[in-house]
Amino acid sequence: GAGVSQTPSNKVTEKGKYVELRCDPISGHTALYWYRQSLGQGPEFLIYFQGTGAADDSGLPNDRFFAVRPEGSVSTLKIQRTERGDSAVYLCASSLSGPASAGTQYFGPGTRLTVL
């Protein structure tokens, strides 16, 4: 079956602009996660959805970052007033886990965001 997909694969934008990054999770996966990966480092958690609601958004760096999952499937990560420090690979993952226990997270290929 299809894995996690993310679009676009690459996004180049100018400082101060608004961007949206999309994630299509594996069909039937109720849990969805966003991570950010800087060069040479491991992914860092941003936000976790269980169904339509954000169960944990403690990793979002500031209020310029926001994510939604209105129908419990596709999610969009939104970044306002982008800064050069936002440049990174943004990874999405999904899993079958419920709120009570951890399940295997499967990652998409990521969106490479470059802010000029």
Place this chain on the structure above:
Amino acid sequence: GESVGLHLPTLSVQEGDNSIINCAYSNSASDYFIWYKQESGKGPQFIIDIRSNMDKRQGQRVTVLLNKTVKHLSLQIAATQPGDSAVYFCAETYKGGAQKLVFGQGTRLTINP
């Protein structure tokens, strides 16, 4: 996770040899551990996982060992192949952590022909 520099620890092995990649964790509440493989330009790929009530788990050519006493995790890859060359990350989740993964530093494995 901890902030790390741009220079990942590296491990080079000859094709066909076994390799061992190590990972230390600090949170004694961590109860689920996963190893991921990441190739250049791709997302992390699940390899194998282990829960804290186990100390060893085997997959195809891979074995994960968990030592909770010293908070140490290792990934053993048997009979390495060129396709095993990648960066390997350990990750953990902990009770009350809402299932978010905390990734370790990563190790770059290079398989020499």
